[in-house]
Amino acid sequence: MDQVTDRHDLEVLSLSECLTLLASRPLGRLAYVDRGVPHIVPVNHLVDGNTVIFRALHGAKTDALLLDRPVAFEVDDHDPSRAVGWSVLVHGTAHPVTDEESRRFAAELESWAAGTSMRHVIVRLVPDEVTGRRLKTPE
Known part of the structure; x- marks a missing residue:
């Protein structure tokens, strides 16, 4: 099968390839807007079906995330020595994960900052x- 490329001659990935690559890296970057100011923060994540699950600290970030506003999530990899790399971008909305789901996912999600013991909420990016x-x- 021929590869589909964009106007910059980059290979366009299928949804299946995107989800596989998202799941292949534990750390991604979450972008959101809080009071008119854009923020980008690193978060550990898991892929569940077509959704992305991550932990967020209780507070301003969580409040801004859960206001049914658009958010973005990005994961990438690059090897400059071989001139290869990829990036996957997810646009959607963030929703709190139910208590039952929280218990299931909380055990698998580590904080990206070692030793972080603050209270987190589990969030699903749809x-x-x-x-x-x-x-x-x-x-």
Whole structure:
């Protein structure tokens, strides 16, 4: 099958490839807007079906996340020595995870900052769009 490329000659990834790559890295970057100011923070995550599950500290970040506003989540990898890499971007809305689900996922999700013992809430990012690009392997 021929690879689909975008206008920059990057390979366009399928939804399946995007979800596989999202699941392959434990750390991603969450982007959201709080009081008109954009924020990007690192978060550990898991992929559950087509959704992304992550932990957020109780407080301003959680309040801003759970206001049914658009958020974005990004994961990538790059090897400059071989000129290869990829990125996956998820746009959607964040929702608190139910208590039953929280117990299941909380055991698997570590905080990206070792030793963090603050109270967290488990959040599910429900995507409206998942896109990915990969640097084409040199021929």
